[in-house]
Amino acid sequence: MRTVNSFIGQPIERLEDFRLVRGHGQYVDDLARKDMLYAAILRSAVGHGRICSINIARAQKFAGVHCVITAADLGHPTPRVPMRLQPMPEFEAFGQPVMARDKVRYVGEALAMVLADSAAIAEDALGAIDIDIEPLPAVSNYYIAAKNETLLFEDKGGNVAMKFRAALGDAAAAFKDAPYSRRESFSTQRHTALTMEPRGLLCEWDAPRGKLTVSGAAKVLFFNRRIIAKQLGLAEDAIDMVECDVGGSFGARGEFYPEDFLIPFAARYCGRPVKWIEDRREHLMTMNHAREAACDVEIACERDGTIRGLRGHAFVDVGAYMRTNGAVGARNIAQFMSGPYRIPNIDIDVSLLLTNKTPVGTYRGPGRFETDFFRERLFDMVAHDLGIDQVEFRRRNLVREAEMPYTVATITPFESKDELDSGEYQVTLDRCLAEIGWAEKAKLKGKLVGGRYQGLAICCFIEGGAAGPKESARLVLESDGTLTVYVGSSGVGQGLETAFAQIAADAMEMPMDRINNVFHGSTAYVSDGYGSYHSRSIVMGGSAVLDAATKLRQTMCAEAARRFNCGAAEVVLADGRVLGPDSKSVSWAELASEPISVEGAFLNKKHTWAYGAHAAHVSVDPKTGHVQLIDYVVVENCGRIINPLTLKGQLVGAVVQGLGGAFLEHLAYDDNGQLLTGSLADYLVPTASDFPKIRGVVMESHPSPINPLGAKGAGEGGIISVGGVMANAVADALSSLGVEPRDLPLSPSHVWQLVQDARHHGRSAAPRIDSAGHAK
Amino acid sequence: MPVQFEVNGKPVAVEVEPRLTLADCLRHHLRLTGTHVGCEHGVCGACTVLVDGAAVRSCLILAVQAEGAKVITIEGLSLKDGLTPLQASFRKHHALQCGFCTPGMITTAHALLSEEPDCNADRVREVLSGNLCRCTGYISIIEAVLDARAAYKHDGKGA
Numbered sequence: 001m002r003t004v005n006s007f008i009g010q011p012i013e014r015l016e017d018f019r020l021v022r023g024h025g026q027y028v029d030d031l032a033r034k035d036m037l038y039a040a041i042l043r044s045a046v047g048h049g050r051i052c053s054i055n056i057a058r059a060q061k062f063a064g065v066h067c068v069i070t071a072a073d074l075g076h077p078t079p080r081v082p083m084r085l086q087p088m089p090e091f092e093a094f095g096q097p098v099m100a101r102d103k104v105r106y107v108g109e110a111l112a113m114v115l116a117d118s119a120a121i122a123e124d125a126l127g128a129i130d131i132d133i134e135p136l137p138a139v140s141n142y143y144i145a146a147k148n149e150t151l152l153f154e155d156k157g158g159n160v161a162m163k164f165r166a167a168l169g170d171a172a173a174a175f176k177d178a179p180y181s182r183r184e185s186f187s188t189q190r191h192t193a194l195t196m197e198p199r200g201l202l203c204e205w206d207a208p209r210g211k212l213t214v215s216g217a218a219k220v221l222f223f224n225r226r227i228i229a230k231q232l233g234l235a236e237d238a239i240d241m242v243e244c245d246v247g248g249s250f251g252a253r254g255e256f257y258p259e260d261f262l263i264p265f266a267a268r269y270c271g272r273p274v275k276w277i278e279d280r281r282e283h284l285m286t287m288n289h290a291r292e293a294a295c296d297v298e299i300a301c302e303r304d305g306t307i308r309g310l311r312g313h314a315f316v317d318v319g320a321y322m323r324t325n326g327a328v329g330a331r332n333i334a335q336f337m338s339g340p341y342r343i344p345n346i347d348i349d350v351s352l353l354l355t356n357k358t359p360v361g362t363y364r365g366p367g368r369f370e371t372d373f374f375r376e377r378l379f380d381m382v383a384h385d386l387g388i389d390q391v392e393f394r395r396r397n398l399v400r401e402a403e404m405p406y407t408v409a410t411i412t413p414f415e416s417k418d419e420l421d422s423g424e425y426q427v428t429l430d431r432c433l434a435e436i437g438w439a440e441k442a443k444l445k446g447k448l449v450g451g452r453y454q455g456l457a458i459c460c461f462i463e464g465g466a467a468g469p470k471e472s473a474r475l476v477l478e479s480d481g482t483l484t485v486y487v488g489s490s491g492v493g494q495g496l497e498t499a500f501a502q503i504a505a506d507a508m509e510m511p512m513d514r515i516n517n518v519f520h521g522s523t524a525y526v527s528d529g530y531g532s533y534h535s536r537s538i539v540m541g542g543s544a545v546l547d548a549a550t551k552l553r554q555t556m557c558a559e560a561a562r563r564f565n566c567g568a569a570e571v572v573l574a575d576g577r578v579l580g581p582d583s584k585s586v587s588w589a590e591l592a593s594e595p596i597s598v599e600g601a602f603l604n605k606k607h608t609w610a611y612g613a614h615a616a617h618v619s620v621d622p623k624t625g626h627v628q629l630i631d632y633v634v635v636e637n638c639g640r641i642i643n644p645l646t647l648k649g650q651l652v653g654a655v656v657q658g659l660g661g662a663f664l665e666h667l668a669y670d671d672n673g674q675l676l677t678g679s680l681a682d683y684l685v686p687t688a689s690d691f692p693k694i695r696g697v698v699m700e701s702h703p704s705p706i707n708p709l710g711a712k713g714a715g716e717g718g719i720i721s722v723g724g725v726m727a728n729a730v731a732d733a734l735s736s737l738g739v740e741p742r743d744l745p746l747s748p749s750h751v752w753q754l755v756q757d758a759r760h761h762g763r764s765a766a767p768r769i770d771s772a773g774h775a776k
Numbered sequence: 777m778p779v780q781f782e783v784n785g786k787p788v789a790v791e792v793e794p795r796l797t798l799a800d801c802l803r804h805h806l807r808l809t810g811t812h813v814g815c816e817h818g819v820c821g822a823c824t825v826l827v828d829g830a831a832v833r834s835c836l837i838l839a840v841q842a843e844g845a846k847v848i849t850i851e852g853l854s855l856k857d858g859l860t861p862l863q864a865s866f867r868k869h870h871a872l873q874c875g876f877c878t879p880g881m882i883t884t885a886h887a888l889l890s891e892e893p894d895c896n897a898d899r900v901r902e903v904l905s906g907n908l909c910r911c912t913g914y915i916s917i918i919e920a921v922l923d924a925r926a927a928y929k930h931d932g933k934g935a
Contacts, residue, residue: 013867020875021863021882023810023850030809120795196814196822196876196910247812247876248910280815493874493911649870649912656913680819680908688914689905692897 007502007512008709009700011645014498015518016491025245028200028216029277036202037066039266039276040122041259042112042129043285044104047140047356047673048152049133051102054112059128064121066270068129069113069262071101073269079231079261084223084324086331086414093153094161096321096359098258104133105152105320106358107675108285110258115270119277138356138673142294142317145353152320152354161322161352166334166409171347174309178300182385183312184378187743188370188723190292190317191665192284193363194685197247199287200277201259203267210238212264217241219254219490220531221523227256228264239264243521249492250657251362251533252288255324281678288326288361289667292317293333293370297348299378305388307397309345310337314371318352319359325533326360327352332367335411335418337375340425340462340611341397346409356673362533364654365716368463369661369723373744376459376724380731381740390728391433394460398425401702420462420609421712422702423637429460432613432635435697441617441631446735452619452628455733459614459721463636465535465713466608466706470601472526473544475504475552477596481576481589482516483508488529489541490521494715495646496537502642503542503709507549509573526599535610535713538642540602543707548600555598560586608704608712612636614655614721618729622737625752627663627730629691636717637699640710644698647714651696654718660686661719662726663746734758781842783808784852792839798832799823801839802849810850810879814908821907824880825849831887850879853886861927862886862920871920873911880907885921893928 019025056068071078080095099110112129116122137150144150145159152159175181201216212234217224221241229236246253259276267274278286297312314337316330334350383393399406405419433439436458444454474486485504489496497518505512519525520541530540553573561568564580571580579585617631634651641647664684668676677683696718703710727741730751737758743750780789783806790805797816802808802825811834814822818836825834826848853860859867862882872878881904888895888903895903900921901914909917 014870016875017867017872018859020872020878021859021866022854023808023879024854025875026809027812027876029813030803032804032807120793194910196820196874196908197812198814245876246874248874250910280817280820493876495873645870646873649873649916652913652915653873653911654913656915657910679817680815681817685908685910686914687905687908688918689901691913692901692915692918694913694915 007505008642010643012498012502012643014495014646015501016495016497027197027247028202028244031202031215031244033202033204033273036273036275037115037117037270038119038122039263039274040114040119040126041110042126043282044100044107044109044111044133046104046133046135047107047138048136049104050136051100051104052132052134055130056112058130059114059125062121062125062128064117065125066115069266069269071097071099074099074265081256081258081323082227083322084220084256086327088414090162091322091327093156094322094354096258096323098261106356107673108282108358110262113262113266115266115274138671139354140356140669140671140673142315142353142355145355152356159354161318161354162327163349163351164331164334165349165412167347167412168409169345171309171311171345174345175300175311178308179303180386181298181300182382183298184381185294185296185742186374186377187294188291188373189744190289190667191661192287192289192667193250193252195248195250195253198278198280198283199253199259201263202273202275203264204273205268205271207271212239212268213242214239214264215242215244217243217254218246218492219249219533221490221521222488222529222531224256224260225523228261231261232264232268241523243490246492250364251366253492254490255288255361280680284678284683285358285675288323288363289319289358290329290360290363290366291370291661295374297374297378299382301382301386303386305383305386305393305396307341307343310343311347314348314350316350316352317355317357319355319357321359323359323361325362328362329360329367329370331411331416333371335409335416336368337371338408339372339375340399340460342399342403357669364657365719368720369658372459372461372720373723373727376721377727377742380728391458395426395429398429398460418607421606421704421706423609423611424702425460425611428612428635428637428699431697431699432458432615432633435633435635435695436615436617436631438615445732449619452621453733455618455620455729457616457725457728457732459725459728461612461614461717461720463535463610463714463717463720464607465610466539466604467534467536468604470528470603471530471540471544472528472599472601473541473548474526474597474599475548477552477556477588477592478516479589479592479595481587481592482514483510484516485518485545486525487518487520487541487545488526488531489537490532492532494537494650496520498646499538499642500541500545503545504549507546508553510576535715538711539608539707539709539713540604542642542709542711543602544600546708547602548598551600552596552598555596556591559591602707604706606706608639608706610636610638610712610714610717612717614725616725616729618733620730620733620751622734622755625748625750625755627746627751629659630693632694633697634718635697635699636714637701638714639700639702639704639712641698641700642711647698648696650715651698651718652694654716655694655722656686656691658719658722659691662723662744666745777840779840779843781844782846784848790839794838794840796839797835798837798839798842799834802834808849808851812876812879814876819908821884822877822880824883824907826883826887829887831884850883853882862924865920865924869916869920869923871912871916877907877909881909881917889921889925889928893925897922
């Protein structure tokens with residue numbers, strides 16, 4: 001019996017789970033080395049200030065302290081965190097020095113590092129470092145940033161790091177004589193990925209061999225190795241980046257942070273292994289923040305609801321520096337404000353504003369969560385104005401299958417063009433309506449039941465995936481006839497090992513239990529790897545595994561043909577053996593007397609576009625502002641499903657993470673740039689009892705035309721619509737009061753205030769900003 | 777100062793600083809790294825272990841406070857080979873992704889099911905609401921725990 005294509009598409013239980021459920025996972029803090037030093041980092045308690053002095057004398061004398069490092073020890077100029085994505089020259093001046101020397105620009109910025117015999121001693125010694133910082137006025141939000149009175153970078157003359165523009169068609173013409181238009185402003189609050197495992201590194205310097213090992217690397221190991229090599233003056237192959245089990249990334253973990261220079265530097269400087277594990281407070285003030293954005297947008301439509309155009313301005317608070325991927329969210333806000341809809345004329349600019357807060361980076365669905373909230377909120381207002389059903393308005397404007405590939409707005413200055421690849425967006429919308437029982441529940445819209453108003457909403461989304469340019473994989477046929485898989489993709493908890501084992505087993509027509517391991521993430525495994533971001537691993541890594549499998553089969557056939565003394569075309573792989581003419585056959589183990597190793601790759605410049613819809617049913621208590629989520633359905637079509645069990649897990653998990661952003665999570669700052677939410681008692685995330693009913697529905701059709709698997713990157717689609725659908729459901733529930741949420745999060749106090757304002761003033765009040773970023 | 781207690785059925789004697797948490801003692805002195813530390817302020821629940829049968833946050837008690845106690849960690853709830861019914865249920869329901877919160881979820885759920893093998897979904901949600909997970913959205917964790925109840929109904933040692 002041949003095992004053709006039997007694993008892909010099956011809900012295979014994960015290979016990773018055997019170690020993880022038994023406590024046998026190995027995360028970076030689980031590692032220990034003989035003679036290891038522990039690093040602790042002194043962080044600025046001041047949001048904006050000039051460093052007058054840092055005196056380390058007392059700390060150096062602490063028993064158990066090996067040394068104290070400040071920026072003065074790091075050479076001139078201080079190394080900076082480089083841009084990984086959109087590395088435009090304009091951003092260079094705003095790169096973050098790995099340690100502050102003259103000025104601090106956010107609470108949490110590194111000032112000094114203690115290396116000691118224990119983590120406790122290192123932390124104790126931080127208290128003995130005497131610092132004198134002269135406070136400067138803080139730029140605590142984008143309204144102040146836009147005034148350009150206080151500057152983060154004095155020599156730059158302004159706090160705008162950059163401006164992007166998304167353009168398509170002729171927006172000015174579309175708005176001229178438009179039968180209907182509406183202008184609105186919206187905002188989303190600063191929050192973060194909050195991985196359950198804090199960041200950490202263990203670095204070892206082998207002086208005789210000149211070799212550095214960095215354990216605890218994640219996400220983009222090959223890129224980070226290039227940076228460390230350059231900054232420490234080492235050859236790339238003198239550095240091994242080693243991935244441990246990773247307790248979540250969601251885009252944030254694994255980017256190059258200041259510590260990714262500091263800890264390797266310390267290991268070489270001290271000549272001993274150095275371990276650093278951040279605590280939760282450090283995590284909240286140093287790991288990339290995200291999502292703080294506002295917009296002032298205008299839409300033009302025909303009377304029948306057909307959208308003519310969209311134009312306006314958006315603002316992103318990027319924090320104090322431009323980190324590795326700090327421009328991605330802003331780019332996506334502008335480019336994907338149109339989402340899955342046909343909006344032929346677009347002109348949206350987005351300003352990246354510097355403030356005295358933690359720098360931003362990508363967080364699952366970067367820019368998309370924000371921009372989908374803006375758009376979908378606006379759509380419900382427009383549908384109401386025009387007297388069109390909110391579902392019908394969306395259906396009318398969704399891009400149709402016949403229009404694929406569909407070109408979206410181009411981003412300048414880097415001329416980033418993109419096109420939606422394939423799909424039938426109306427089908428996922430209909431499936432979502434059916435799953436939530438829209439027709440039946442629609443009767444409840446706006447009704448007061450038991451003191452709570454009922455609300456219903458639906459939103460459509462697209463999810464980009466499969467960032468290029470390349471991914472690598474290596475398959476090794478071992479001499480016992482088993483197969484080992486190596487990939488350049490990185491594991492961040494998403495279940496790569498299982499998915500790649502499924503793909504490899506199908507491609508090799510072999511049982512999964514003969515795959516002895518899937519190794520990922522470490523620089524020693526493949527010649528060139530790119531890692532895991534932008535929902536790329538299945539498409540890029542999976543297609544690279546396919547390529548390697550094709551090459552391995554060819555190599556095996558050629559070797560068998562040589563032994564059988566026949567042509568390679570006369571040889572076939574079947575039933576775990578290689579069969580030749582005249583009943584000749586050889587087992588895989590016999591064939592691989594020496595292991596056979598073959599490397600494959602997948603190159604790609606295009607993106608995949610998974611798509612779907614979210615629907616929610618809520619009830620709102622007007623007396624308290626509490627929103628109860630009664631039912632939630634997300635439907636996503638990702639072309640071809642590799643593992644429905646893990647795909648559903650991605651969907652539902654992302655929804656709940658998004659509900660945190662919609663209702664709970666807020667990195668609040670005061671006027672001095674002081675972070676007010678430095679613990680998990682202040683920064684609230686969803687718990688098991690908050691949102692008990694979430695359903696994920698996965699679909700496959702319209703395989704992606706850009707990769708041999710037909711798969712589309714998934715994993716972010718579950719978060720993209722959550723802010724929009726929840727705000728629309730709250731507006732729907734409170735429609736009799738005229739409440740229109742324009743800002744997230746929908747905390748009880750915020751919703752309660754909207755109800756009060758609507759009752760007293762006839763409409764909900766919200767802070768507004770104009771096109772220059774000033775409050776109106 | 778010296779402290780003696782029992783971990784996973786074996787007596788241990790360690791010399792610790794009075795300020796050392798039980799979590800750090802288990803992880804770094806006894807090298808039982810299955811217990812994870814996520815917040816060090818008692819909110820996330822990743823460090824949950826059983827102390828004399830009760831689910832306890834090991835970051836909130838000191839190692840010296842465990843003097844004479846019976847401590848069970850995720851390693852002590854695991855078999856040499858294979859999975860317990862509770863662990864198998866977590867795998868079957870895809871109740872974990874990155875796995876960092878999982879040992880705390882399993883120790884907490886084990887304590888609950890050992891005491892209340894007939895608990896309902898609301899009760900499971902209530903008890904597990906003290907353990908944060910950022911990957912799964914909890915739905916599959918609740919399903920996994922409910923599905924494992926049967927294993928606890930006879931001898932109370934289903935984990």
